[in-house]
Amino acid sequence: QVQLQESGPGxxxxxxxxxxxxxxxxxxxxxxxxYWSWIRQPAGKGLEWIGHxxxxxxxxxxxxxxxxxxxxxxxxxxxxSLKLSSVTAADTAVxxxxxxxxxxxxxxxxxxxxxxGTLVTVSS
Amino acid sequence: xxxxxxxxxxxxxxxxxxRVTCQGDSLRxxxxxxxxxxxxxxxxxxxxxxxxRPSGIADRFSGSSSGDTASLTITEAQAEDEADYYCxxxxxxxxxxxxxxxxxxxx
Numbered sequence: 075q076v077q078l079q080e081s082g083p084g085x086x087x088x089x090x091x092x093x094x095x096x097x098x099x100x101x102x103x104x105x106x107x108x109y110w111s112w113i114r115q116p117a118g119k120g121l122e123w124i125g126h127x128x129x130x131x132x133x134x135x136x137x138x139x140x141x142x143x144x145x146x147x148x149x150x151x152x153x154x155s156l157k158l159s160s161v162t163a164a165d166t167a168v169x170x171x172x173x174x175x176x177x178x179x180x181x182x183x184x185x186x187x188x189x190x191g192t193l194v195t196v197s198s
Numbered sequence: 199x200x201x202x203x204x205x206x207x208x209x210x211x212x213x214x215x216x217r218v219t220c221q222g223d224s225l226r227x228x229x230x231x232x233x234x235x236x237x238x239x240x241x242x243x244x245x246x247x248x249x250x251r252p253s254g255i256a257d258r259f260s261g262s263s264s265g266d267t268a269s270l271t272i273t274e275a276q277a278e279d280e281a282d283y284y285c286x287x288x289x290x291x292x293x294x295x296x297x298x299x300x301x302x303x304x305x
Contacts, residue, residue, distance in 0.1 A: 111294070121233075121241065121284055123294040134292050170240055176288070183288055184231035184246035191240050 076100045078171050078189035086165075086196050092158040096171030096189060103152045104129055109174040110154045111185060112145060114167040122167075126174060127154055161196045168193050200224065200289040202297035209303040210275045218270040218300045220285030230268035230285040232261060235299075241284060245270055272302075280304045 082094035094112070102108060111126040125135035127145045135143045139158070147154040158165060168191040176183035202222040210216035220230050229248060233241035243252050245261035258273045268287075272279055285297040 113296075120299040121286075121296040123296060126294070136293060137291075174294075180247065181227065182229045182231070182247040183286070183294070184243055185233070185241070185286065186243040186246075186252060188240040188242075 076102050076173065076187060078173065078187060080169060080171050080189045080192040082192060082194070084193055084195060086161055086194060087198050088162055088196055089160055092156070092161050092165060092169075092194055092196070094156045094169055094171075094192065094194070096154050096156075098152045098154075098173070101152070102173065103147075103154075104149050106130065107175060109176060110145075110147065111172045111174050112156045113170045113172055113185070113188075114165075115170070115191075116164075116167040124156065124158075124169075163196050166194065166196045200291070200293060200295060202230075202285055202287060202295045204283075204285060204297035204300045206298065207301045207303065209305055210272070211305050212277060213274050215271065215273045216275055216302065218272075218283050218302065220268045220270075220297045221266055222287065222295065222297075223266055224287045224289045224295060225263060225266050225268050227290075228287045229263060230261070230287050232259075232268075232270045233284045233286065234279075235282045235284065236280075244283075275302075275304050277304050 077099040086092045109126040112124040142159045144157045170191045172185040172188040231246040235241040249261045260271045282299045
């Protein structure tokens with residue numbers, strides 16, 4: 075059963091860049107059927123999709139974050155990463171990585187599994 | 199519009215049936231997936247596609263769709279079903295959407 079694990083600093087200063095890595099436990103990272111996603115959740119609030127990278131390397135980002143986000147991947151390490159620049163207190167949240175399956179033909183998508191999440195606080 | 203709308207809170211008596219709904223234009227074209235989230239835990243997929251359950255999800259969870267509304271139904275709700283529930287889909291630009299979440303209370 076594939077597992078995902080987030081890692082990275084739990085505290086980032088305002089205006090700096092938040093950097094997180096997600097390690098995927100099995101070889102599904104290189105299979106073409108999945109998207110590798112970042113999702114965040116501020117305390118007491120709902121889920122917000124940040125963006126994803128496909129197994130082929132194409133990316134897509136939430137329109138409100140597009141100017142500050144880069145998602146990249148290192149297939150040799152079974153890892154994908156998130157960089158969010160110019161952070162403010164509004165970026166304080168639990169950040170999750172998740173594997174997404176999506177099929178236009180079947181008209182469905184789903185995120186499974188998810189990492190346990192990592193809290194990132196933006197504060198000086 | 200590229201949004202998914204959920205009722206903020208719903209309650210159900212123990213053992214009764216409850217429906218959690220999700221409304222949005224994208225649901226006319228695409229199925230919703232549904233996630234259960236308990237405090238301090240990551241979301242857990244409970245329903246995807248037309249009405250599919252991942253392995254290990256109780257069969258009291260089911261999904262349906264009509265027009266621009268997707269529904270998650272919990273039959274004979276149990277105390278352990280008390281959680282936040284989120285729907286998800288995507289829009290024509292490929293952006294993934296989440297509903298605002300529904301807090302389910304089991305009385």
